[in-house]
Amino acid sequence: MTEVGRSWSGVLEIDVALAGDEAGCRALAYTALVGEPRVGDRVLLNTTALAMGLGTGGYAMVVALPDRLPPDPTGPGHLVKARYTPMQATVLGADEQDSPHHAVLRDADGVDGMPVVTADLHSAVPAILAGATQRVPGLRVAYVMLDGGALPAWFSRSTAELRSAGLLSGVVTVGQSFGGDLETVTVHTGLLAARHVLGADLAIVAQGPGNLGTGTPWGFSGVATGEAVNAAAVLNGRPVASLRVSEGDARERHLGVSHHSLTAYGRIALARADVVVPLLPGDFGARVRAQAAPLTQRHTVLEVGVEGLMEALRALPVRLSTMGRGLDADAAAFLAAAAAGRHAAGLVGRPRRGAP
Incomplete structure (x- = not known):
């Protein structure tokens, strides 16, 4: 070195x-x-x-460091993540018996109508946060990190900077991912921990940095986005689906609304969600609205304005980048995520449809 x-x-x-x-x-x-x-x-x-x-x-x-190995871990915790790899890590799970939060999560059965924004890419997380906190300053937002991308939450420099800036209340790493403020076994206990341990008003669920896709209809890590909608609904949350949108991606399957979103929300998510369609201008905006229209068969599709969101995105303390493109190169990607955050923040504290 x-x-x-x-x-x-x-x-x-x-x-x-x-x-x-x-x-x-x-x-x-x-x-x-x-x-x-x-x-x-x-x-x-x-x-x-x-x-x-x-x-x-x-x-x-x-x-x-072969000449200076770290001491053997002594606990606490007995959850093993990245299991049976040379880098497997033992962590204290918020939901395990030795945790001070075990009793809370053992008895918790829902998230009290908390809005849960789901997104395909990690790059959407700061943008969702920008839209949500612009609408409701001081909102407590937790990030529930799935294991479809990077496993260590530490890899995300943007998450660390958002926490340092006081914009993000905490990170919960679920499944095989690790390194968050809280560790849990499943996305379900991750959402429960976000609500009942971190005190979140709103949660964002997305994979860590990195994304695996194969160019096939089902072979991409973002299928977990649809399952996250189901988890949020099972726990009496308010699922809000953020669309993966791009005006800069040269691949037809990702131009406009990505097939990842259309598959995850249109075929995998069995529970009803609010699907947020950003009101983008011109022919591209019309394309996005037309591509999202079939999702009305399963979800509530809502058009949300993007006025003022560029200012909120530029004010973030982190550099925005999605698939190598920054804010100016692919503004639609970040505006779509910010619009979902804006809508979700407006649901905080509101009774869920059909609730007594």
Whole structure:
């Protein structure tokens, strides 16, 4: 290791010299797993993401400091995440018996009508937050992170910065993901923890950074978005579906409303949700509205204005990027997410339809 770079919650960025490679590379160390590297340390690296040039993960990853291993974990907690991999981590689950929150989550049976915004991509999280907090300043918003992308929540620098800015109340990592303020076994207990432990007024459910797709109708990690709608409804939440929209994606299946959203909400989500369609201008806006129209067969499709949302997005303390495109290159992507946040914030405290 030759130099220490940036750091944020749970992560240290370092420069590493490689044998036979004058350029070296950047690497990330999750300090809770491997310890804290120092200049001069030998580091064992996994270079898969670097070699593949992954847009959200183009780093080498520190596997170990072979000359200075961290102490063996002593607890608390007995949930194992990233199970049966060399980097499996033992964490204290909010829903396990040794947790101080166990009794609360054992007895909780719902989220009291809390709005739950679901999104395909991690890049939507800051934008949803911008729309929600612009409408209701001071809103307590929790992020429930699925395991379809990055498993360590630490990888998300934007999440750490949003927390530091006081815009995000906490992160709950569910399934195989880990490193949040709270750990839970399922998205269901993740939503319950967001509501009853973090005291959230609103929750955002999305996968961590990174997204897996295969160009097939069912082979993409965002199918979990539809299942998250079902989980929110089962727990007496108010599901709000954020559409994955793009005006900059060259792939026809993602131009306008992505097929990921149409599949997740149109075929996988069995419970009814509010599907938010942003009122975008011109022919592109008309395309988005037409593509979303079939979702009325299963959901309540609502058109939401985007006036003032660009200002809210530009005011965020994090850099916005989706599939390598920033706010100016693909404004529709972020406006669609912010519109969902705007609508969801308006549901806070309102009785659910059909409630006594």
